[in-house]
Amino acid sequence: MNATVFHLIIGIEVYSHYKVNTLSNYTTRDVSIIQSLVSILNGAEVGGLGKLYFEGSNSKLTTIGIHPYKGKGITMCTHIV
Numbered sequence: 001m002n003a004t005v006f007h008l009i010i011g012i013e014v015y016s017h018y019k020v021n022t023l024s025n026y027t028t029r030d031v032s033i034i035q036s037l038v039s040i041l042n043g044a045e046v047g048g049l050g051k052l053y054f055e056g057s058n059s060k061l062t063t064i065g066i067h068p069y070k071g072k073g074i075t076m077c078t079h080i081v
Helices: 029-041
Strands: 006-017 060-066 069-080
Touching: 006 029, 006 060, 029 069
Parallel strands: none
Antiparallel strands: 006 069, 060 069
16 A cells, blocks of 8 residues: 655744834744744644644744844644655
């Protein structure tokens, strides 16, 4: 029997204005949100599609946008057999 494996890739983008991006603990708002999303979604079951992972060659964290709206983007993937 031949098995076909698919990679489902999901992208999430978080933008923030530069005037409100720095939080009181000197971290940035977009990084804090991305860290929370990864901790919640990494290994989470996606309805009928399998588990979502932030690892491997298909997953990445990038800086996106231009001044004054900059942010972070993450790419997560799941394997469908």
